[in-house]
Amino acid sequence: MKLVVKNLNRIYEKDGYKTHALTNVSINIQDGDQVMITGESGSGKSTLLNIIGLLDRGYEGEYLIAGRNAKDYSHKEQARMRNNMFGYIFQEYALLESETVFDNVKVPLLYSNVEKQKYREHIVESLTQVGLDNLMGKKVKYLSGGERQRVAIARALVNKPRVILADEPTGSLDRKNRELVLDIIYSYLDNTKMLIFVTHDLENNRKGTQRLFQINRGQLEEM
Numbered sequence: 001m002k003l004v005v006k007n008l009n010r011i012y013e014k015d016g017y018k019t020h021a022l023t024n025v026s027i028n029i030q031d032g033d034q035v036m037i038t039g040e041s042g043s044g045k046s047t048l049l050n051i052i053g054l055l056d057r058g059y060e061g062e063y064l065i066a067g068r069n070a071k072d073y074s075h076k077e078q079a080r081m082r083n084n085m086f087g088y089i090f091q092e093y094a095l096l097e098s099e100t101v102f103d104n105v106k107v108p109l110l111y112s113n114v115e116k117q118k119y120r121e122h123i124v125e126s127l128t129q130v131g132l133d134n135l136m137g138k139k140v141k142y143l144s145g146g147e148r149q150r151v152a153i154a155r156a157l158v159n160k161p162r163v164i165l166a167d168e169p170t171g172s173l174d175r176k177n178r179e180l181v182l183d184i185i186y187s188y189l190d191n192t193k194m195l196i197f198v199t200h201d202l203e204n205n206r207k208g209t210q211r212l213f214q215i216n217r218g219q220l221e222e223m
């Protein structure tokens, strides 16, 4: 599968303010690619990731998923892709605070093709990957920051997405938890998966051979 972004522009207009968040951004990503995008705060990293993850359609230009314009997929197909094809690992974890670890990881399964009897097996597998199978029954509000981030990752991986979208996934973690989270993300990948990882801190987040990009005031360049 390929993701093709061509001459993408994103302009935000708020209270008479115009922000040109992305300017003529182009990038091709295919199976097996590990893409790291770095740039200063406000350079457009999250904006680009949100568009690629079908969370924002207010752009101009082309975004093709498997050869077809993203905007031409039906709402149902887009919802299915958000749930099954993309795994989102974002800085604000957006977990259900009063629910257990188990129930948080279950959420994406509710909208998948996985049979109900198989839920438990998938949840346990995903939580084992992040080393949290021992905390399944604990409520999220009682977890540490590092544990929360790992619950968010287990939730992102439970449907085995082909595309991992990571937005500063280690931003609020100490060194040990950062290494743990990076190991989990990188060991999930293989030549059928894609990673798009944005961070202002390239040095502490890169691993192995990756395609490196820099974004400056909305303009993307391969490094």
Ligand SMILES: Nc1ncnc2c1ncn2[C@@H]1O[C@H](COP(=O)(O)OP(=O)(O)OP(=O)(O)O)[C@@H](O)[C@H]1O
Residues within 6 Å of the ligand: 012, 013, 014, 019, 020, 021, 039, 040, 041, 042, 043, 044, 045, 046, 047, 048, 200
């Ligand atoms: N919903 C929005 N409405 C108006 N302007 C926005 C909106 N979201 C982002 N922007 C603006 O677009 C620009 C790019 O923002 P973006 O969030 O993509 O940056 P970023 O590279 O992810 O920064 P950070 O590293 O701080 O997360 C910024 O100038 C920001 O103020």
Ligand SMILES: [Mg+2]
Residues within 6 Å of the ligand: 045, 046, 047, 167
């Ligand atoms: Mg951001």
